[in-house]
Amino acid sequence: MEMITSAQNSKVKSANKLKKKRERDKTGLALIEGYHLIEEAYKSNLIIQQLYVVDADRLDDKLKDYAQEVFEINLKVAEVLSGTVTPQGFFAVIEKPEYEITSAKQVLLIDCIQDPGNLGTLIRTADAAGLDLIVLEKGTADPYQDKVLRASQGSVFHLPIVTKDLSEFIENFEGEVYGTALENAVDYHQVSSQDAFALLLGNEGDGVNPKLLEQTTQNLIIPIYGKAESLNVAIAGSIVMYHLKG
Amino acid sequence: MEMITSAQNSKVKSANKLKKKRERDKTGLALIEGYHLIEEAYKSNLIIQQLYVVDADRLDDKLKDYAQEVFEINLKVAEVLSGTVTPQGFFAVIEKPEYEITSAKQVLLIDCIQDPGNLGTLIRTADAAGLDLIVLEKGTADPYQDKVLRASQGSVFHLPIVTKDLSEFIENFEGEVYGTALENAVDYHQVSSQDAFALLLGNEGDGVNPKLLEQTTQNLIIPIYGKAESLNVAIAGSIVMYHLKG
CATH class of the missing domain: 3.40.1280.10 (SPOUT methyltransferase, trefoil knot domain)
Structure with missing residues (x-):
């Protein structure tokens, strides 16, 4: 698994830009944080383009196989990507789902x-x-x-x-x-x-x-x-x- | 109206300590912030020991007369007392009410x-x-x-x-x-x-x-x-x- 140790890495920079709505709207992507949320995205069959993890041992195989790319990151990169004071160390870039609304009751x-x-x-x-x-x-x-x-x-x-x-x-x-x-x-x-x-x-x-x-x-x-x-x-x-x- | 311009003022220091639960429990007092909340305390007849305002012109007479002491403070003191990023400039030290619970349905x-x-x-x-x-x-x-x-x-x-x-x-x-x-x-x-x-x-x-x-x-x-x-x-x-x- 490739290791990213710099917040200047181009993928990390792209992921970090997704904190802005304009960038999410433009790309159709979103950055999500936390194991629970990533698992919910997986269960809902959303496309996970990249997965970033601090501790690769805590990553289970199903998520590792499902994501298109998986990177190990260090705490410094996690702090840059995180929206919280104490990052959990799990991040993903997902494709935002698009919906065709036919009938809703x-x-x-x-x-x-x-x-x-x-x-x-x-x-x-x-x-x-x-x-x-x-x-x-x-x-x-x-x-x-x-x-x-x-x-x-x-x-x-x-x-x-x-x-x-x-x-x-x-x-x-x-x-x-x-x-x-x-x-x-x-x-x-x-x-x-x-x-x-x-x-x-x-x-x-x-x-x-x-x-x-x-x-x-x-x-x-x-x-x-x-x-x-x-x-x-x-x-x-x-x-x-x-x-x-x- | 007395003006307080230093966060080292003893009353301001005492008020600021009330951000800690231990201090609130010990003294029976609380620090509250914002015009709406202070007005609610007034309407509920709570004792207001001190009122601290940045802009004395925005203070109406009923609150001014009701509070035991009123002080004008500057923005620097307001920032110290505030729990928010953009302080409204109204603070009060109130006596926490005590209740005798007889019957409640x-x-x-x-x-x-x-x-x-x-x-x-x-x-x-x-x-x-x-x-x-x-x-x-x-x-x-x-x-x-x-x-x-x-x-x-x-x-x-x-x-x-x-x-x-x-x-x-x-x-x-x-x-x-x-x-x-x-x-x-x-x-x-x-x-x-x-x-x-x-x-x-x-x-x-x-x-x-x-x-x-x-x-x-x-x-x-x-x-x-x-x-x-x-x-x-x-x-x-x-x-x-x-x-x-x-």
Whole structure:
């Protein structure tokens, strides 16, 4: 196995550039970190172009055989590639999957959520709840950003996530579309679980774009019984997702 | 208004020490940051011993009159006191409230949650859901740590949060106690909403202490319909809290 000991190595430099969204968009690649996440990419049959490991003994054969190229790196290179303070020593460059969306029955629509932890957690919950598809409006955090990947715990690889015009998607969706809003909305208990639904969540500060809220079947609110002003968007979205699942 | 321009000022040094849990426990005080959080402390009638502001013009009279002492500080001092990269320029030293728990009907029990974001978000949801009380087992993150305070959005001040032996609390609680577990548990849909309940959540990695799970009325699981291995603990706890509220 070839050993890379310099962060100036051209492959390492290319991998490191993938921390920028522009570079991910241009190349269709992403840099992922951590054994668990790489294993999830492998289980989801994503193409692993390169695998970089600090301790080759900890690498099992299935991943070694599966990756197109495998390199040993030293701690210095790992620190350059890592998005965390204590790198685990496992990195991979993967090809981001592309999806053709034909029919989806249970969909999460995300209008410009900014916080990577919130987005990652919502992707994880949508996966757990068995949703078919996540559609992001332009301006939402990138699912292949390292903090989103980490919070999603690999769920980014488990269901299709696409960026699309939400207004157009809602227009064509065959099923009820529920928005979330703090005004002109009904208690979410008033809708029951169903087979086909889309749930629309908005930005942490601004909520959902009012024009999109006009396109929905119904807008929902989660009642606040105490003194909190609101719920965190990942919490609110998760409560309603599981409610709609029934 | 007195101006403090040195981080070596004895009051600033004392305030800064409150970033350590040991110091908070010893003094019964906490350092809080940000206008919103300070306003929440004021609205909850907590004692504000000192208020430190960078821009005195942005300070309204009600807070100025309410605080026992008010100091103007410069940006250098603000950077020392701040837990964030871009300090807002508002800090306060408050007296942590003490609670006498007589009767509580709807309670969140937390067994050693470590992540401050998870704890803060759960406190915020428990507040929103109108719960009466939160009981923490020793070893749980401290609610007066800055990241917990931030994630809670001030909800730390809205309901009593105490540290107590959970085993003893469960023994004396008059109402059903529900644990959360991945094994030997029933689907949470099988229990219905109720007036008196305690919900027990566990550590991110290890879950709830098995001994505590033996003391519960019933242990609950949230079904996973997709490929995710589990839900984030703050998400799971919030889904069940709102389910038990009805």
